[in-house]
Amino acid sequence: MTVGGLGEDALVAAITQRLADAGPPAGVLLGPGDDAAVVAAPDGRVVATTDVLVEGRHFRRDWSSASDVGARAAAANLADVAAMGAVPTALLVGLAVPADCSLEWVLELADGLGEEASTAGAAVAGGDVVRSEVLSVSVTALGSLEGRSPVTRGGALPGDLVAVAGRLGWAAAGLAVLSRGFRSPRALVEAYRRPAPPYTEGPRASALGATAMVDVSDGLVRDLGHVAKSSGVGIGLTRAAFHVPQEFVDTARALSADPMHWLLGGGDDHALAACFPPEVDLPMAWSVVGRVEEGEGVLVDGQKWTGPTGWQAF
Amino acid sequence: MTVGGLGEDALVAAITQRLADAGPPAGVLLGPGDDAAVVAAPDGRVVATTDVLVEGRHFRRDWSSASDVGARAAAANLADVAAMGAVPTALLVGLAVPADCSLEWVLELADGLGEEASTAGAAVAGGDVVRSEVLSVSVTALGSLEGRSPVTRGGALPGDLVAVAGRLGWAAAGLAVLSRGFRSPRALVEAYRRPAPPYTEGPRASALGATAMVDVSDGLVRDLGHVAKSSGVGIGLTRAAFHVPQEFVDTARALSADPMHWLLGGGDDHALAACFPPEVDLPMAWSVVGRVEEGEGVLVDGQKWTGPTGWQAF
Known part of the structure; x- marks a missing residue:
């Protein structure tokens, strides 16, 4: 079945169900299904970063499985969170997908996103799915600094x-x-x-x-x-x-x-x-x-x- | 000048400079330019939502100015934050743009994003710019519940x-x-x-x-x-x-x-x-x-x- 054969609501429901199978997310206080998610930010700050992956430039469907593409899109963002010295808590995913893309491909992409998030201790908290001629995956990762200062690019000192x-x-x-x-x-x-x-x-x-x-x-x-x-x-x-x-x-x-x-x-x-x-x-x-x-x-x-x-x- | 004529670093620097002109963002503790941003989440939770707008489906460049497209992409997400009962704090923007798109169009899009964020009391905290055959704008909005419970879709009672x-x-x-x-x-x-x-x-x-x-x-x-x-x-x-x-x-x-x-x-x-x-x-x-x-x-x-x-x- 292609995603073009489904309504938006049915597609979102299928993805949400697939992600829910991954188990309860620790830091996600309110998950997919509402206008927005609510994610824990225990020390009163949240680390946030976004990366976009576009088919043909950042991945090819003949070189990577859907699950691999999802895992890689997640990893790129989760690593950015880690690079601030923070612990990843949640992902939000914006998926633009051609109508002739199979539902199975999209669900396996969700698997990959969920698996990699889980590896890093995070979970998918929400997202959006729209139709586009070009397949792209935009991921936002959130994280917690656990009370520490962020480690930026700007603090290196001679002798380090x-x-x-x-x-x-x-x-x-x-x-x-x-x-x-x-x-x-x-x-x-x-x-x-x-x-x-x-x-x-x-x-x-x-x-x-x-x-x-x-x-x-x-x-x-x-x-x-x-x-x-x-x-x-x-x-x-x-x-x-x-x-x-x-x-x-x-x-x-x-x-x-x-x-x-x-x-x-x-x-x-x-x-x-x-x-x-x-x-x-x-x-x-x-x-x-x-x-x-x-x-x-x-x-x-x-x-x-x-x-x-x-x-x-x- | 087209964005294809610029390197990625130069394009990001131009956008970041343009956004910085909008003034200092209150809730953004660390803005664009590092691996991730840091945003205030005063009550220990963050509201987060993502929407993707694709050219030809959600906007047309002959019907809307770049600034209008940016404002609309921001508004769609900022309104989702408000619908949880939260106050918007920050936006992250993933921009996929054809190489022949003008730098001026992209900078005006950034203006629109920044203006609408500012209207809602938020600021652009970070983002990503990649090349794609299809122009799309993915926005993630963050917000603060200020100690209140989120207002979901699930609490309506007969008689309300x-x-x-x-x-x-x-x-x-x-x-x-x-x-x-x-x-x-x-x-x-x-x-x-x-x-x-x-x-x-x-x-x-x-x-x-x-x-x-x-x-x-x-x-x-x-x-x-x-x-x-x-x-x-x-x-x-x-x-x-x-x-x-x-x-x-x-x-x-x-x-x-x-x-x-x-x-x-x-x-x-x-x-x-x-x-x-x-x-x-x-x-x-x-x-x-x-x-x-x-x-x-x-x-x-x-x-x-x-x-x-x-x-x-x-």
């Missing part, structure tokens, strides 16, 4: 360590594989299809005293460039500090690609990059990859990075 | 009065005028282009003890149908209780239309409809148009409504 939690370059490598018409190595393709952001490391970094933090969505060099600019500092990365997985080496050879381009220029894994005072004892999940310095911009082994710098929307 | 605040049918009449290729009466066309929801009446109705409330976005009969269903009651409307403006009579005659269809079936004005205990002394802004009864569905003068029942997305 720069560290990363989560995978870097895996999604970019997977995308490169898919773009060449391959379906393996499976681990890379799966990393592209379903990112695994280190959600709990955001609040943890905040509690450890992180001075600045960012979600790596556009590539490490570019995203750290935002930190450098906002903080009025330079950032020096050390190439040798990055572990290059064997899958990267093998796949890069097969595709005549440079694995460092994936590591430093690839987005979509939604790793977290943060700056910490040098005396901080970092947990295992964090790898030190550089230092904050006086100056501006991001250098790799003292040189300007000449590889790709990630995603450009326009 | 049904009352309406704000305009009914004006936008539908204006849309009918535009659809026939006319540009006047001006008052109707302007009502379509820029709705004026009675934002402050939402919290006021809540404080007066409203038992149920809804934003009239799809037409009064259809939206009250949601209240009847959620509350497990019937709603009886009285035709004679609706004032039919002279503009409606004249324009309906010219277009061979029925003005009651606009009043009872027209959405997009974002009036508020609420149920109140019969003893409540209603302020001037509210007109009683019917009663909550035992039963189900919505009747007009005891009859099933056979006119149009508003917008269907699919």
